[in-house]
Amino acid sequence: MTVANVNAMNSTAEIQRPSDEERDMYGLTHPGKVRKDNQDHFLICTVHPQVTVDATSLPNVNELPLRGPRLATVMLVADGVGGNDSGSDAARLAAETITRYVASTLRSYHTAGSAHEDLMMKALEEAVLQAHDVVRAEGASRADPKPMATTLTLCLVVWPWLYVVQVGDSRCYYFDGSALHQVTQDQTVGQYLVDTGALPKERLAASPFHSVLASAIGGAEATPHVSRIDVRRSGTLLLCSDGLTRHVTNDEIAEHIRTATSAKQLCHSLVDLALERGGKDNVTVVGARAPKRATAGS
Amino acid sequence: MTTTAEIRRPRDDERDLFGLTHIGKVRKENQDHFLICTVHSQVTVDATSLPHTDQLDLRGPRLATIGLVADGVGGSDSGSDASRLAAETITRFVASTLRSYHAAGSSNDDVFMKSLTDAVFEAHDVVRAEGAARGETNPMATTLTLVVAVWPWMYVVQVGDSRCYYHDGETLHQVTRDQTIAQHLVDTGALPKERLSSSPFRHVLSSAIGGEEATPQVSRIDLRRSGTGLLCSDGLTRHVTDDEIAAQIRAATSSKSLCHALLDLALERGGYDNITILAARTLLPEAKSVVG
Numbered sequence: 137m138t139v140a141n142v143n144a145m146n147s148t149a150e151i152q153r154p155s156d157e158e159r160d161m162y163g164l165t166h167p168g169k170v171r172k173d174n175q176d177h178f179l180i181c182t183v184h185p186q187v188t189v190d191a192t193s194l195p196n197v198n199e200l201p202l203r204g205p206r207l208a209t210v211m212l213v214a215d216g217v218g219g220n221d222s223g224s225d226a227a228r229l230a231a232e233t234i235t236r237y238v239a240s241t242l243r244s245y246h247t248a249g250s251a252h253e254d255l256m257m258k259a260l261e262e263a264v265l266q267a268h269d270v271v272r273a274e275g276a277s278r279a280d281p282k283p284m285a286t287t288l289t290l291c292l293v294v295w296p297w298l299y300v301v302q303v304g305d306s307r308c309y310y311f312d313g314s315a316l317h318q319v320t321q322d323q324t325v326g327q328y329l330v331d332t333g334a335l336p337k338e339r340l341a342a343s344p345f346h347s348v349l350a351s352a353i354g355g356a357e358a359t360p361h362v363s364r365i366d367v368r369r370s371g372t373l374l375l376c377s378d379g380l381t382r383h384v385t386n387d388e389i390a391e392h393i394r395t396a397t398s399a400k401q402l403c404h405s406l407v408d409l410a411l412e413r414g415g416k417d418n419v420t421v422v423g424a425r426a427p428k429r430a431t432a433g434s
Numbered sequence: 435m436t437t438t439a440e441i442r443r444p445r446d447d448e449r450d451l452f453g454l455t456h457i458g459k460v461r462k463e464n465q466d467h468f469l470i471c472t473v474h475s476q477v478t479v480d481a482t483s484l485p486h487t488d489q490l491d492l493r494g495p496r497l498a499t500i501g502l503v504a505d506g507v508g509g510s511d512s513g514s515d516a517s518r519l520a521a522e523t524i525t526r527f528v529a530s531t532l533r534s535y536h537a538a539g540s541s542n543d544d545v546f547m548k549s550l551t552d553a554v555f556e557a558h559d560v561v562r563a564e565g566a567a568r569g570e571t572n573p574m575a576t577t578l579t580l581v582v583a584v585w586p587w588m589y590v591v592q593v594g595d596s597r598c599y600y601h602d603g604e605t606l607h608q609v610t611r612d613q614t615i616a617q618h619l620v621d622t623g624a625l626p627k628e629r630l631s632s633s634p635f636r637h638v639l640s641s642a643i644g645g646e647e648a649t650p651q652v653s654r655i656d657l658r659r660s661g662t663g664l665l666c667s668d669g670l671t672r673h674v675t676d677d678e679i680a681a682q683i684r685a686a687t688s689s690k691s692l693c694h695a696l697l698d699l700a701l702e703r704g705g706y707d708n709i710t711i712l713a714a715r716t717l718l719p720e721a722k723s724v725v726g
Contacts, residue, residue, distance in 0.1 A: 183476070183477055185474070187472070187525060187529045189471045192453070192468060193468050194469060228484060240475070420483070
């Protein structure tokens with residue numbers, strides 16, 4: 137067998153769409169060691185067509201594959217901001233609204249990766265703006281005038297594409313098998329100051345504006361940013377709230393992904409590290425992989 | 435001239451769908467099968483921190499409503515197995531070809547029609563393969579009348595001599611054409627129409643799922659005028675005329691009462707064959723006339 141052949145096989149395997157069972161996904165949230173409540177929420181779900189039988193003469197109709205092939209895998213992290221229950225309610229409302237939306241916008245999934253892809257991107261942006269409206273409406277209806285808001289990092293995988301919608305400072309990382317890429321940009325006042333040259337990058341971490349959101353679901357302004365990247369079987373997707381990244385560096389995250397044996401093990405090891413270092417905020421980590429099956433003999 | 439206002443798309447619970455099958459009074463077994471189902475998107479939660487996800491509406495809006503009748507032909511269990519296999523194959527197919535639903539009614543309509551005939555040919559292949567595996571001298575086969583409604587269109591695929599009717603509020607239309615030798619003889623002028631009902635070829639299929647030849651015919655109906663759809667096997671139409679069907683539809687108060695009234699009529703007149711009837715109406719308040 138020549139090296140060229142091996143590479144050809146690997147590259148075919150690399151882009152092969154994982155079956156439902158080949159996906160290794162896990163999510164974990166922890167209140168941390170300081171906060172009294174957990175205002176983070178996360179969700180991992182699968183969108184697929186479903187046949188519901190209204191009436192039939194067929195025996196054993198439920199043994200038929202009435203669940204159609206998956207259209208998309210959806211993952212999100214929402215980190216709520218606000219006093220009392222407001223923060224966690226904002227995160228919950230945002231997550232629920234997105235869930236409802238992805239179930240109903242099925243018609244746009246077929247445009248993924250096509251010339252009509254803008255329909256898909258637009259649908260995602262609309263989903264996020266709808267969550268914004270829902271959280272704002274809830275905030276306005278409460279007696280407590282304190283605004284309720286949340287970050288939202290939403291990932292939608294329509295193999296082999298990953299669409300990411302970002303509002304706030306939770307993060308999405310993609311590890312491509314060798315290097316870690318931070319897919320999202322933090323929407324904080326501190327990051328904005330760095331981007332515009334008003335603040336040196338090395339002073340960002342110490343800036344009082346470091347964690348002040350410039351864009352938030354339910355806040356004064358929500359400016360969703362949509363991006364798309366290609367995903368491969370050797371890749372790992374990671375979503376997290378800033379409760380992780382305030383304690384753990386990108387290099388450390390990359391190292392944990394590199395040595396991970398499962399999405400579950402990865403999430404737990406990263407949360408443990410954040411807790412060891414103080415766990416000053418709620419920590420949420422969602423990991424997703426689709427490792428290639430061991431192909432004996434090839 | 436009366437014009438009926440266009441109606442909006444009915445919600446899931448505004449559809450009145452019903453189906454039944456009866457062995458009849460002569461045959462020893464029922465070789466008919468039917469199915470009514472709804473295709474919609476669904477969110478399955480893999481993991482979450484959210485409480486009460488069971489209270490979230492994870493069922494997305496419907497993409498299509500599907501109805502089918504299959505009338506099996508063949509000795510022993512072959513006929514009912516053929517109709518069952520065809521119905522099952524179609525069910526599998528509609529769950530997995532979601533991507534083409536968006537093409538319904540668009541300029542890509544032919545893509546959707548193609549996927550419907552593909553589904554029917556797949557059923558044909560499955561039934562033929564099963565027949566070949568059994569090695570019977572009597573081939574197993576079935577009719578198949580398949581209706582896929584993707585608002586505002588209703589697509590009908592026809593193989594054999596089960597039927598699809600559509601009553602538009604005033605008139606009954608036979609949407610499908612019987613694929614029988616006798617009908618073919620009438621169409622080509624070899625047999626006078628008035629002698630069709632007494633022809634020995636009246637029930638000999640010229641096209642059948644699992645048979646020598648399957649030539650699916652696709653047609654399309656606009657659903658924006660309120661109406662009633664009816665599917666049936668020839669166990670109904672050998673006893674009940676089109677005028678009688680139209681009268682029953684006009685008098686019906688529900689899909690269920692309509693199906694039972696038509697069934698009773700066929701049984702009263704001898705019930706020589708298995709009888710299968712499916713009906714679909716809308717319950718929209720603005721859809722007056724026959725569909726209430």
